Amino acid sequence: MIFRFLFLFVFLFIVELYAFQVFRTLLKTKWILLFYIAGSVLALIYIIYSISKYDPSVGQTQKSLFVMGFMLLVYVPKMILALTMFGEDIFRFGSGTINYFIDNDVKTSFLPSRRKFVSQIGLGLASIPFLSLIYGITVGKYNFKVIKQNIFFPDLPDAFDGFTITHISDIHSGSFDNPEKINYAVDLINQQVSDILLFTGDIVNAKAEEMHPWLETFNRLEKPKYGKFSILGNHDYGAYLEWKSNKAKEENFMAIKDLHRQIDFKLLLNENVKIEKDGQEIAIIGVENWGKHFDKIGDLNKASAGISDNDFKILMSHDPSHWEEVVKNHPKNVQLTLSGHTHGMQFGIEIPGWFKWSLAQYVYKQWAGLYENVGRYIYVNRGFGFHAYPGRVGIMPEITVIRLNKGENKI
Known part of the structure; x- marks a missing residue:
C-alpha cells in the first residue's frame, strides 16, 4: 500500500x-x-x-x-x-x-x-x-439517449415479428444525485411502450441500501405485456468491499436480490422463462455473472435447461466477455445476447454510422452496440448509470429499444 x-x-x-x-x-x-x-x-x-x-x-x-x-x-x-x-x-x-x-x-x-x-x-x-x-x-452523466436497433433473424417465430424489447443495464443507483433526472429517465423508458423490459445487472455499486432512496422512482417503471426480467451484474455480489463477516456479505447479497422483487422485476438466476404469443414461444435466459475478470458464476447449460437447440433464445448475460468466450460458439445456438458492464468506459467518441472509439475496446472485443458472429448477435448496452468517474463524455447513458424482425441477417 x-x-x-x-x-x-x-x-x-x-x-x-x-x-x-x-x-x-x-x-x-x-x-x-x-x-x-x-x-x-x-x-x-x-x-x-x-x-x-x-x-x-x-x-x-x-x-x-x-x-x-x-x-x-x-x-x-x-x-x-x-x-x-x-x-x-x-x-x-x-x-x-x-x-x-x-x-x-x-x-x-x-x-x-x-x-x-x-x-x-x-x-x-x-x-x-x-x-x-x-x-x-x-451534463453528460444524465444525457440519456434512446437507441433503436432492428435485428433480423430467419428463425424468429412468425408471431414475434416486430416484437420490441426495452433493454437497460448498469443502474448503479449508489451514484445518483439528481432525482429529477432519474425520474425523467424512467419516464423515457415508459414512453417506449415495448413488449418486454429487460435489465442486465448492476442495480447498485455494492450495497443494497444504495437503492432504497430510489425504490419509489423505479417502481414507476410500467410492466409491459410480457413482463420485466432481470439478472445480476458483477457489482451486485459485494465483491469490491471488505466485509466484517461472510454473514454480512451474504445478507447484503440476499437484500440485493430482493431489490428486484421490490421494483417488480423477475430475477433470473441461471434459469429461463418461456414467452408465449399467438401459440408460439421464445425463451428468455438469465445467467448469473460470468466475467473474464470475475468469478464465472453464470452457467449457460443450467440456465437453458429444458430449451432445445432449435428454440429461439434471448440470453441476458451482464459481461460481454461471456459471449466472446462461451456463448457465440455454444451448441445451444443462442440467437441474441444482451449485455452491459463496459459503460463504454464512460469516455470516448461516437459518430453514429461512422466512427466509434473508447478505451473500452482495448479490454472488450464487444463494448458498445451490436455485434454479430455467424448469425448470432450480441448487443452491449452503454449503461444507464455511472461509476467511479461521476460523468460521461462521448458515451452517453443508454436506453435501448430492440425490434426483432423475421428475415435474413442484416447488420
Whole structure:
C-alpha cells in the first residue's frame, strides 16, 4: 500500500513538474505563477489525503465520486501538458546533441530554450479534455439517449415479428444525485411502450441500501405485456468491499436480490422463462455473472435447461466477455445476447454510422452496440448509470429499444 502511494506521488509530481513548464513559459508575472503553484500543491495534498482515507468497507460514496472527478479534471489536462513538454524535450535533446557534435565551440546552453508556441499548443490540447470532463460531470452523466436497433433473424417465430424489447443495464443507483433526472429517465423508458423490459445487472455499486432512496422512482417503471426480467451484474455480489463477516456479505447479497422483487422485476438466476404469443414461444435466459475478470458464476447449460437447440433464445448475460468466450460458439445456438458492464468506459467518441472509439475496446472485443458472429448477435448496452468517474463524455447513458424482425441477417 505504501509503495502504491509513493508511486502515485512520484508520478503526479513529474506530471506537475512538466505542466509547470508550460505556465512558466507563457506567464511572466511572478505572483500568478506562485498562485498556480499554491493551487497545484493544495490540489495534490487534497487528492492524496482523500485517497488515503478511502474506506474499503464502505466503498464508493458521493465524496469518493467527487474526488475521482476532481482528480481527472486536474490531472488529465496536466498529463496532456506533460506529454507535450516531454515531446519537446526529446526534440531539444536531439537538437542539442546535433549542435554539440557539429559545433562544440558554441557557447549557448546544450539544450535550446523552450518555444512559446509549443506551450500554447499544449495548453490548447489540454483544454479539450478539461472542458469535456466538466461537460461530462455537469451534463453528460444524465444525457440519456434512446437507441433503436432492428435485428433480423430467419428463425424468429412468425408471431414475434416486430416484437420490441426495452433493454437497460448498469443502474448503479449508489451514484445518483439528481432525482429529477432519474425520474425523467424512467419516464423515457415508459414512453417506449415495448413488449418486454429487460435489465442486465448492476442495480447498485455494492450495497443494497444504495437503492432504497430510489425504490419509489423505479417502481414507476410500467410492466409491459410480457413482463420485466432481470439478472445480476458483477457489482451486485459485494465483491469490491471488505466485509466484517461472510454473514454480512451474504445478507447484503440476499437484500440485493430482493431489490428486484421490490421494483417488480423477475430475477433470473441461471434459469429461463418461456414467452408465449399467438401459440408460439421464445425463451428468455438469465445467467448469473460470468466475467473474464470475475468469478464465472453464470452457467449457460443450467440456465437453458429444458430449451432445445432449435428454440429461439434471448440470453441476458451482464459481461460481454461471456459471449466472446462461451456463448457465440455454444451448441445451444443462442440467437441474441444482451449485455452491459463496459459503460463504454464512460469516455470516448461516437459518430453514429461512422466512427466509434473508447478505451473500452482495448479490454472488450464487444463494448458498445451490436455485434454479430455467424448469425448470432450480441448487443452491449452503454449503461444507464455511472461509476467511479461521476460523468460521461462521448458515451452517453443508454436506453435501448430492440425490434426483432423475421428475415435474413442484416447488420
